[in-house]
Amino acid sequence: MKWIEKAIKPILAAATFTVVALLMAVYLPFNTLESDAAKKVTEADIQAVKEQISLNEKKIAEYQAKINALGKDIADAMAAKEQLDQQIQYIQSNIDDTALLIEKYEVLIKDKEIQIADRENQISQKYNDFLERLRISYEDGTQNYLELLVSSENLIDFITRVDNLGSVLTYEQTLMEELEREVSDLDAMKTSLSQKKNEYIELGSYQNESQAQLAAKLKEAEDLIAKLQEDEEAAKEAHQNASKEEAALDKELQDLINKYEQQQTAVAKGALLWPVDSNYRTISSKYGWRILWGKKDFHLGADIPAPYGANIYAANDGTVLKAQYNSSYGYYVLIDHGGNKSTLYAHSSKLLVKAGDKVERGQVIAKVGSTGNSSGYHVHFEVRINGATTDPLVKGMLVMNYNGKMVDPVASKLLKYS
Numbered sequence: 001m002k003w004i005e006k007a008i009k010p011i012l013a014a015a016t017f018t019v020v021a022l023l024m025a026v027y028l029p030f031n032t033l034e035s036d037a038a039k040k041v042t043e044a045d046i047q048a049v050k051e052q053i054s055l056n057e058k059k060i061a062e063y064q065a066k067i068n069a070l071g072k073d074i075a076d077a078m079a080a081k082e083q084l085d086q087q088i089q090y091i092q093s094n095i096d097d098t099a100l101l102i103e104k105y106e107v108l109i110k111d112k113e114i115q116i117a118d119r120e121n122q123i124s125q126k127y128n129d130f131l132e133r134l135r136i137s138y139e140d141g142t143q144n145y146l147e148l149l150v151s152s153e154n155l156i157d158f159i160t161r162v163d164n165l166g167s168v169l170t171y172e173q174t175l176m177e178e179l180e181r182e183v184s185d186l187d188a189m190k191t192s193l194s195q196k197k198n199e200y201i202e203l204g205s206y207q208n209e210s211q212a213q214l215a216a217k218l219k220e221a222e223d224l225i226a227k228l229q230e231d232e233e234a235a236k237e238a239h240q241n242a243s244k245e246e247a248a249l250d251k252e253l254q255d256l257i258n259k260y261e262q263q264q265t266a267v268a269k270g271a272l273l274w275p276v277d278s279n280y281r282t283i284s285s286k287y288g289w290r291i292l293w294g295k296k297d298f299h300l301g302a303d304i305p306a307p308y309g310a311n312i313y314a315a316n317d318g319t320v321l322k323a324q325y326n327s328s329y330g331y332y333v334l335i336d337h338g339g340n341k342s343t344l345y346a347h348s349s350k351l352l353v354k355a356g357d358k359v360e361r362g363q364v365i366a367k368v369g370s371t372g373n374s375s376g377y378h379v380h381f382e383v384r385i386n387g388a389t390t391d392p393l394v395k396g397m398l399v400m401n402y403n404g405k406m407v408d409p410v411a412s413k414l415l416k417y418s
């Protein structure tokens with residue numbers, strides 16, 4: 001082995017491995033695709049997806065209804081919350097008013113207390129003055145005023161008793177009595193103010209209690225709104241998922257329908273088109289052995305009666321091999337469809353194509369007649385595979401445009417035999 005071969009050998013081995021691996025990588029998915037494509041789509045497959053879509057649509061409608069209902073519930077809960085907010089605000093302003101009133105009463109009470117203290121000061125002052133005067137007036141008297149003071153029930157009693165001793169103190173007595181009355185009046189007013197204040201304190205605590213209850217309700221409303229919004233979010237997500245699912249299902253359905261239609265077209269393309277209109281589907285003579293004019297005869301095609309001048313259609317795309325006259329076929333057309341398949345149409349009254357023409361399936365190539373060895377207007381239709389005639393009236397051979405649908409006339413039992 002040359003040195004260059006030695007050097008190249010491992011490289012070649014590695015390259016071979018890579019190529020094989022690549023081929024497998026390419027071949028395997030293609031193989032899968034092919035088997036996928038080979039899987040036939042049935043009407044049941046399409047129906048199943050349609051049912052899934054209908055179920056999914058129902059789900060979407062349900063989610064939408066739920067979203068709508070939740071939206072209404074949320075709006076209601078928010079309205080209730082707003083009302084509670086307003087009530088709490090209103091009660092707060094009442095609480096503030098009450099607190100102001102309590103403060104005002106406290107000021108008034110304080111005022112009365114000052115007035116009372118003032119009057120009591122005056123009384124005390126007057127009393128001291130009185131005692132002083134009494135001491136001076138009775139300095140050398142027989143009556144001991146201290147004894148009198150101690151034995152008196154109260155100040156008024158004392159004054160009254162002192163007054164009995166002389167009229168000098170009448171003015172002071174009146175003044176004192178006036179002050180005592182004022183103190184008593186002020187006390188009564190203070191008591192009344194305190195009562196009012198207490199009433200407002202009670203009202204304030206009631207208002208606070210109401211506010212606390214409203215605050216609890218507000219919290220409930222807020223919790224409810226949060227819960228409803230959470231539910232709404234979940235319903236919206238479910239709706240969105242179902243909508244995505246719908247789009248996927250719609251695509252799946254469209255793909256299936258496309259595939260199904262392609263399949264149908266493929267089937268129809270493979271089959272040969274009925275050579276005349278579907279109105280004419282009676283067979284007057286089948287393919288095979290028959291007795292013709294007292295002799296055994298092998299009929300090479302099927303005879304389809306049709307009115308004079310009716311269209312004769314090319315059974316498939318192809319090239320015209322012959323379009324000519326023959327004593328037994330009369331005016332006839334022979335078309336090669338490729339794949340060693342050809343068709344022949346005989347006894348026509350008129351040829352519309354010539355040898356070498358490319359024709360398409362369904363193209364009018366001739367008109368019905370009764371030329372050649374024929375009795376009555378009809379098309380003698382032959383199918384040849386690898387040059388040998390075969391029975392055209394077997395399942396899977398033909399396709400007929402019947403009421404706008406492509407159907408197999410043999411499988412569908414559309415043909416009549418006379």
Ligand SMILES: [Zn+2]
Nearest residue numbers: 301302303380
């Ligand atoms: Zn015939």
